[in-house]
Amino acid sequence: MTNDRLISALNDLIQISKDGEKGFRTCADDAAERHANYQELFMARATEYAQTVLDLQDLVHRLGGEPANHSTFGGTLHRQWMLLKSAIMGLDDAAVLGECERCEDTAVHVYRQALGQDLPDDVRLIVERQYQGVLLNHDKVHSLRNRVRTRNAA
Template structure:
């Protein structure tokens, strides 16, 4: 597998997972009763969309076709989240806990990508830049969950 093929595969996996994150934040912003949290979720969604755009540019630069849809797992995750919401209603604490769970998943995906030793310098820079958003979002949602007693 060439470096550019490897780059495209790694970056597209991260793009799909980030797209799930954008959608999750947007949906949660619409479902949560607390307007301050809704604003925070919408801001995080915009930040993640910016990270997606940068990763898509890196895929194109590597000669690949950038991912523009979420993951199949993300679809299953969204379906589960919808079912959970139907049962629990608009419970802010449950929504924050679900977001934090998604952040844990996203963080693990990025840690795996960061461990790749044969990414090109361009791909590595793109992953590192997106990692800043992911790490900040993870830490923020983890702290928020714990502050709510979760």
């Protein structure tokens, strides 16, 4: 893999991680009004993503590249749409968790794409560790969403 392609792949991960950080912060703000336990979970996930961004930006710097410092355009649009939808219609817990899960699905996809490339061993170790964290985030949110849906159905 060329250095430019490697930097591009890492910048994709930075952007999707910034989406995760901002998305979980938005969810934490929304949950603050209703569920402190969700707020703590979402803030912890946002903090994990913030650290992921710093680690990836450091890698890009070490490779001589310019690290991305913004989220994806699609992620920004999605967050704005969710804020508008929440303000107009309100969102229940299952909907908020469903949106978090959908965002995590995207992160899983982007990480899998990166891991499908010919990464240097040291970079692969970091990306694989971060990918495992994304999977844990996804599974936790998925489990919470299912629990809320079951509770709402009862």
